[in-house]
Amino acid sequence: MAQITDLKTSEIKVVNEHEFRILKSDSSQQKNTLISPDISTCADCKQELMDPKDRRYLYPFINCTNCGPRYTIISDIPYDRPKTSMAGFDLCADCKKEYDNPMDRRFHAQPNACPVCGPTPKFIDNDHNVITEEPVRKLQEALFSGKIAAIKGIGGFHLAVDAKNEQAVRTLRERKHRFEKPLALMIKDLKSARTYVKIDELIDNGPI
Numbered sequence: 113m114a115q116i117t118d119l120k121t122s123e124i125k126v127v128n129e130h131e132f133r134i135l136k137s138d139s140s141q142q143k144n145t146l147i148s149p150d151i152s153t154c155a156d157c158k159q160e161l162m163d164p165k166d167r168r169y170l171y172p173f174i175n176c177t178n179c180g181p182r183y184t185i186i187s188d189i190p191y192d193r194p195k196t197s198m199a200g201f202d203l204c205a206d207c208k209k210e211y212d213n214p215m216d217r218r219f220h221a222q223p224n225a226c227p228v229c230g231p232t233p234k235f236i237d238n239d240h241n242v243i244t245e246e247p248v249r250k251l252q253e254a255l256f257s258g259k260i261a262a263i264k265g266i267g268g269f270h271l272a273v274d275a276k277n278e279q280a281v282r283t284l285r286e287r288k289h290r291f292e293k294p295l296a297l298m299i300k301d302l303k304s305a306r307t308y309v310k311i312d313e314l315i316d317n318g319p320i
Contacts (some may be wrong), residue, residue, distance in 0.1 A: 113151055113178060134220075136192075147189065148182035150267070156217060167206065172248065172268060173230050177221045184267025185223060193222045197266045204229035223266065231266060260284055272298075 115169035123130040135188065153161070157174045168174045175181065188195040203211055207226055210218035218224045224236050235254075244248055251261055255272060258280045263270045271288070273280040275297055299305045 113148075115177050117146070133183035147186055147191065150181045150183055151179045167228075170228050170248075171225075172233055173223070173225050173229070175221060175223050175225075176217045177218065177219060180223050180266050181265075182219065184265075191222060196222055198223050198225065198230075201230050260287070264269055 114255065125271050149297055153174065154176065157168075157179055160168050161170060161174050162168060171299060172274070182191070185196040193199060204226065206220070207224050207229055210216045211220060211224050211303065213219055225272070230265065232244070233247045235243040235250040237243070237254075249265070250316065254261055255274045258274065258277050260283060261272045263272055273293075281295070284295070302311060305311060
């Protein structure tokens with residue numbers, strides 16, 4: 113996902129180092145860097161997510177250096193874990209091993225986490241009851257019953273309703289005072305989208 117935007121060369125003094133090291137960012141330097149955008153879940157993470165034998169099986173916050181949140185979790189630059197919303201979650205031994213290994217897909221992946229050390233999904237109903245058993249399924253049931261859900265991730269809140277439930281969408285518009293402006297529509301893929309909307313050639317041939 114990396115893109116080279118500029119290339120400069122300069123001569124530096126030889127210091128006769130004998131090992132390769134990655135030093136911590138120097139916060140005293142002038143801040144001048146691009147902040148990476150959030151990237152949709154990659155194929156490798158999707159495979160792990162659906163593998164019952166994987167330690168991140170069905171873990172909703174799965175990510176690696178090739179995907180996951182960036183822009184929505186950062187509070188300052190340089191982009192290091194202590195300056196993101198993941199600062200309060202210490203890496204477990206397994207995640208730390210991945211994070212420190214240059215040959216690992218999660219090497220220096222700042223949002224790296226797992227069910228042991230990362231955020232724990234839970235469902236809270238209108239009566240403030242906290243449900244930790246199958247919270248995603250509880251959320252699904254709530255949406256299909258016409259409820260409005262406030263989904264809190266590591267990057268903020270996301271309000272959601274069943275887009276096919278006109279009353280639910282109408283209620284959300286009333287509460288948000290957003291009566292005409294379009295709402296974002298989440299859909300699985302282009303094949304599913306074609307069952308609801310007309311996809312023109314420009315979109316069809318481009319990324320989604």
